[in-house]
Amino acid sequence: MERLHRNKISTEKIFILFALLLLAGAMLFGLLGALQYLIPGLLKSRLSFERVRPLHVSSVVFWIIMATMGTAISFLQEHTGKKLYSAQLLGIQLWIFILTIICILTSYCLGIFGGREYWEFPPLLSIPVVIGWILFLINFIKSAGSLKNQPVYVWMWLTGIVFFLFTYIESNLWVLPYFRNNVVNDMTIQWKSYGSMVGSWNMLIYGSSIFLMDKISNNKTYSHSSIAFALYFTGLFNLMFNWGHHIYTLPTQPYVKNISYLVSMTELVILGRIIYNWKHSVSAAKKLFHETAYRFLLAADLWIFLTLLLAIAMSVPAINVYTHGTHITVAHTMGATIGINSFLLLAMAFDILNEGCRSLEPYKKMLNRGILTANISLLIFWLSLIAAGIIKARWQMSGLQLPFSVMMQALRPWFIIFFLSGIALTTGFLLIIYPLVKNQLVCHLKWTIKRRKSSIRTKAALAME
Numbered sequence: 348m349e350r351l352h353r354n355k356i357s358t359e360k361i362f363i364l365f366a367l368l369l370l371a372g373a374m375l376f377g378l379l380g381a382l383q384y385l386i387p388g389l390l391k392s393r394l395s396f397e398r399v400r401p402l403h404v405s406s407v408v409f410w411i412i413m414a415t416m417g418t419a420i421s422f423l424q425e426h427t428g429k430k431l432y433s434a435q436l437l438g439i440q441l442w443i444f445i446l447t448i449i450c451i452l453t454s455y456c457l458g459i460f461g462g463r464e465y466w467e468f469p470p471l472l473s474i475p476v477v478i479g480w481i482l483f484l485i486n487f488i489k490s491a492g493s494l495k496n497q498p499v500y501v502w503m504w505l506t507g508i509v510f511f512l513f514t515y516i517e518s519n520l521w522v523l524p525y526f527r528n529n530v531v532n533d534m535t536i537q538w539k540s541y542g543s544m545v546g547s548w549n550m551l552i553y554g555s556s557i558f559l560m561d562k563i564s565n566n567k568t569y570s571h572s573s574i575a576f577a578l579y580f581t582g583l584f585n586l587m588f589n590w591g592h593h594i595y596t597l598p599t600q601p602y603v604k605n606i607s608y609l610v611s612m613t614e615l616v617i618l619g620r621i622i623y624n625w626k627h628s629v630s631a632a633k634k635l636f637h638e639t640a641y642r643f644l645l646a647a648d649l650w651i652f653l654t655l656l657l658a659i660a661m662s663v664p665a666i667n668v669y670t671h672g673t674h675i676t677v678a679h680t681m682g683a684t685i686g687i688n689s690f691l692l693l694a695m696a697f698d699i700l701n702e703g704c705r706s707l708e709p710y711k712k713m714l715n716r717g718i719l720t721a722n723i724s725l726l727i728f729w730l731s732l733i734a735a736g737i738i739k740a741r742w743q744m745s746g747l748q749l750p751f752s753v754m755m756q757a758l759r760p761w762f763i764i765f766f767l768s769g770i771a772l773t774t775g776f777l778l779i780i781y782p783l784v785k786n787q788l789v790c791h792l793k794w795t796i797k798r799r800k801s802s803i804r805t806k807a808a809l810a811m812e
């Protein structure tokens with residue numbers, strides 16, 4: 348019975364599997380967008396860049412959100428050693444999100460917009476997102492129990508859930524004329540909410556990373572350590588105040604922006620230090636046992652370092668004037684969401700989806716190749732965006748007033764590298780996602796067949812009686 352039960356896909360695993368499908372879809376949309384850099388006007392009538400970009404970005408954002416919810420709920424149950432307060436509520440939350448995401452992506456395909464950048468779907472679709480998130484909050488609070496003596500990750504999960512709800516609602520305030528009618532206030536609230544929202548999901552992801560690190564090293568020292576609580580408070584400070592650098596173009600005091608940029612970097616320094624110190628404390632046997640998850644954590648550590656380097660450079664006001672509105676900003680966003688968020692989430696997805704009726708051992712070579720390919724190609728991908736950004740920045744600031752088409756021609760070699768490395772990056776990620784999804788689906792199929800057979804047997808036995 349226990350083995351049979353292990354074959355069934357649990358609701359939290361469906362969150363992660365759906366998230367992995369979104370990640371795969373996001374990368375295919377990304378590739379199409381990169382191809383449109385090279386062939387302007389490609390698929391203009393059906394799937395223009397104006398539709399492909401939101402399809403890519405929303406798929407990416409919902410990959411992060413769905414995977415974050417699935418991992419936090421799964422790890423919470425491992426932490427408490429108890430079942431969730433309400434499995435039914437979690438099921439409702441899952442279906443609300445799946446149906447809403449399908450509606451959002453369909454609305455983009457049909458060219459129906461109405462929202463703002465990053466959430467370009469009609470604002471009415473925000474209502475189910477908020478309802479689903481409230482269900483998540485209720486289930487979390489009821490399942491976590493008392494907050495006394497809880498490790499840092501429980502605080503991080505709770506804070507992330509509460510603040511995400513708050514900032515998501517805040518990012519939709521523009522629908523009210525009171526906020527929309529003053530342009531500067533409107534844009535300030537908008538970009539402030541985006542900065543804090545990223546801080547909120549980082550809080551959830553970093554909390555789960557600390558839980559995973561404790562689990563791999565079989566030691567709860569980190570989650571109760573002062574350095575982990577330092578990360579928590581820096582993260583909290585960050586999500587409240589780091590948004591200043593999102594409003595560089597608005598007329599606010601420069602010191603506000605510079606301080607907030609420095610604050611946002613402290614969070615990365617601390618997280619990098621936690622992973623760096625932790626890896627020395629893991630024995631060779633434990634490393635081997637959790638090999639794949641361990642590798643993703645190491646990759647994320649490397650990308651924290653690279654993202655920090657770029658962020659430090661971008662925070663220098665004299666450099667920021669050049670980088671604003673160029674591909675350097677895209678390199679920064681994609682470097683962080685792929686190199687840090689996605690690698691950390693894949694480490695957790697591995698830990699959670701690893702247990703099932705089939706071993707991932709036969710796919711070890713494929714997985715290792717996938718991780719290596721993803722990392723090398725991501726580096727080339729990231730550098731090509733920075734190079735394209737530097738050329739555009741020089742054109743923006745040049746006194747020669749060269750035509751836009753001349754600048755675009757100069758960018759072409761870098762866009763070709765961006766596209767090719769994007770293909771390699773997608774291949775690397777697909778090599779990682781494929782065994783995870785396949786194993787779970789095969790196990791679930793076995794479970795369904797066994798259940799059907801046993802119900803037929805029971806019915807036959809009853810008929811005999």
Ligand code: HEM
Nearest residue numbers: 374377378380381407676677680681684685689765766769
């Ligand atoms: C894990 C995978 C990926 C993640 C998490 C990701 C994330 C993102 C994010 C957050 C943005 C918005 C950037 C901004 O507004 O500053 C973006 C834009 C973009 N991404 Fe990705 N991306 C991924 C993979 C890819 C791949 C494989 C390609 C293909 C080469 C790609 C191509 C693009 C393009 C063309 C844009 C639009 C940039 C623009 O507005 O000019 N992405 N991506």
